[in-house]
Amino acid sequence: MKKDFRHSMIWLHTWAGLVFCWLLYFMFVTGTLGYLDSELDSWMKPELSAAEEVSLETDLSAAVTYLQAHAADAERWFISPANHRDNPQLRVSWRYPRNSEKSNGRELINRDTGEELHHRETAGGQTLYRMHYRLHYLPSGWGFRLVGIFTLAMFIALLTGVVAHRKLFKDFFSFRPQKGKAAWLDMHNLSSIASLPFQLMITYSGLIFAISTWMPFVGVAAYDFDVKSLRADLNELRGRSSVKAAGESANLVSMDILSQNIEASINDDALVRFIEIKNPNDRNAKIFVNTHLSGPVQEQNKLQFDGRSGKLESSKEQSGALQTRNVFINLHEGLFAGPALRLLYILSGILGTLMVATGAIYYAQKRKRPTHALSKQQMLVDIVNGGTIIGLPISICVFMISNRLLAIDLDQRDDWEVHSMFLAWLASFVLAAFWVKDAMWKKLTLVLSIALFTVPIVNFFSTNRGLGQSSWQNDTLFVATDVVMLSMAAISLLLWAILSKKELRQQSPIRSSNTHSAAA
Template sequence: MKARTLTQSLAWLHTWSGLIFGWVLFSIFLTGTLAVFDKEIDNWMRPEIPTHTLDQAQAAQVALNYLQARHPDASAWNIGLPTERSPTLTVSAGEQRRGGGTVLDPTTGEPLAVRETAGGGFFFRFHFTLNLPRNIGIWAVGLAAMAMLVALISGIVIHKKFFKEFFTFRPAKGQRSWLDAHNATAVLVLPFHLMITYTGLVIFYLIYMPAAMEALFDGDRERMTRALREAPATEQHGHPAGGREAGPRGGTKTAVQPADLTALAPVLSEAERLLGPVAGLSIQHPGRSDARIEVRPVLGNRIELTKGMSLQFDGVSGQVLRLPSDSRATLLTQKVMAGLHFAQFGGYWMRWLYFLCGLASCAMLATGVVLFTVKRRRRHDAEGRVAALLYHSAERLNVAVIAGLSLACVAYLWANRLLPVSLPGRGGWEVQVFLLVWLASLSHAIVRPWLAAWREQLGLAAVLCMALPLLNLLGETRNEAFWLESVVVIIGMLLAWTRWKLGRPIKDKATRKAPGAALEAN
């Protein structure tokens, strides 16, 4: 028996790792691509939140007036400020610091009745958990990411003529067309494929490789993080009435007294100078002489991920009490890699670059799994019942994952507008619609001929995408949602074009006896 060469062995590894994990990876990449604009999707899915022209200092004062009137005795006030990507102004009282809270009209300061929705955050969560329990999902996605690295590296070895393959595309040539499309999309954004896959693993390095934390810090993640940041232990502030407490620099100060809060505008201005764009702030012990204001930057306004970073001010004098601590090189490296993955830096130009690269990754994965079935369509019945069942199943899964997931994503947007606003657990129902449509697409792909299933699901997804602006007839929209709907309409046109190509007769000599089997040729 002739021994396999290294290239042949890697080709086998590339094919089967790509097929087995290709469907999962397509789901991860498609939802991750949509999550690049998660905040913008959030805005579209909550049309009750009005646009405004207030700056952050004015919005903060509106929120402060509301909290002073409604929660004067609260131990803490928390304010989420409007940012470049979101007009939302939120407030909460007590120890809750982030997420939730009451949404205010930034102009009037009145609470808004905003519909419950899973929002764009659903795509983000699905991207790294597959809607499974968190740790199980993270492990499943991590395994798929490792398979992606294996497929990429083996693909690099297999395809030696990178630049030639990038400039080679033979349309209407059946299997060769699919191979050319797969190679071109792989080579076009190969650095992106490698970067986004590796950095995705680095984000959860403590979950995948916890041994060092267990050995050196007895599993205490907070102590390990402090050591990496070279930060002292967190100060504990006790505030007994009439007592004395440790000051911010280790000294003492007089008993707590009532005191007016400093103006927020200078505090926000100084925080923006030191941290960059600001996302929100928390005020501990408002109305007292020991008040503290903690300001948080927008997540990832620099390449280094800024999660957990904050700046603390004296709530009465406005003096800076604590600057963000410096990280050791190891933690800084991890935070930079995480920042590269999250793509929060660089503004909208960088977001669009990530979005387009993400679509190219989806195209690479889709053409790869379709190529597998195209190459074997005319010979798998001769390879035995097990092989025939495998290939027939792969064809159905291709339809359900590629066309069906696209259909489920746009159905999720439609559900946001069509479900009753007062429906209890409404956000959960939006997710249920997504999952039910996806399950229905799999059932449809099983019972229908494979080519008809492709046409019908792509056609329905195209119609829903192009008709999305019609939901504005319900009277709930905002002007800035126009660009999001425009992108969805363009995607719908691409799906319609693909559906049209599937209905064209083919010219490939090897397959022209099968009119309508255009998936092979086009």
């Protein structure tokens, strides 16, 4: 038992932080990039450019014509019009019943020709984003459970951190870069206090995602452990009412009537996110419409239309509990955020990443003695720190580079993109272990800046949308990616220069003392 409350909290903060920090760093980096998932998706499909926004009717007609030709007997159709950053192209997908032999599918559609859009097979930003909550190479349930535990550790580390670093309230604005170890602590304090509201929100709402994973018995017990009826009720609450097909064929409503009815029932500024058509071409066809969020509080509920007449049947009110849950989930995902708020989300995410990274480095630095050689444990912490903090960004660069360099017709190309990312990460750990006794950070930052420089260069030579080839007006995304990559490369080069200068400064007194002793 520690001597007082604060010491117990410091102990808990140190260990909850240290044990979980490396995977939390992974979650912060992939989560922050998750706010750019659609943009990364588009970057990884350089053959496609965003479709121009046209009327809802045009998109729906093109999609339904395609689906009638390719999946007329599917149980459910999903149509996402090209009207938002999430859907730069018109997208359709279809699902058959579970026991059907036919396979589900999804395609991007060219609305002018009605044909599929062809692009390279890629893991895309969505895979990177999925790693944020499911990790990779693990069965999805286990990844999700593990992430739940880490989120809880993060929440504990945050709350205990406020008690442990009580000085941060006294020295609110302090950052002393010249103070060695204290500089790391200052940066840890500063980045966490600055983004504390974001951190608390993101961690608490992250826990809400895992609420039924880690507290399953609350819901199940209320149904006398009858899981099936609980699921049925939950689905109904979420608006997925169980409409059975009648088995009699009937014509689907024409899309111009449906789009008129949809536009009449939603707000003027609301945009359709996706449309689900259940039992198409059946007498019991139902159409569900979901709109994009305009803020954290959902203003528009799910609308249900009749599939034959296209008439509005109901717009379901959500229960208070579900609405509360949704507010947290929406705040976490930030789907409603426009460019300015999205940038703030990303910057807050970067502050969180900085908080985890500086915390891990401070732990290692604090225990180092200049006169003592590194112990094995210290070396291990250093290797894992270097391999994670610098290695992960390197591996993400490799993930992007592999998208351009892997053969287009490679079998399971999307998996190989992810494999190359993890192989690069493994290589960074090997490099870190190799260099741990000799200027590891300096060398790793140099590797990082080379990796960051390589991305725009490879993009320039492998596509016709490189820097100088495309302009800000017609290809903002590609120009912005190049600019961001180059500036991050410049920053890491600057870091390398600072670390080299520091190393020289540290070496010079030793050298001069050596020459003195030689002269004597």
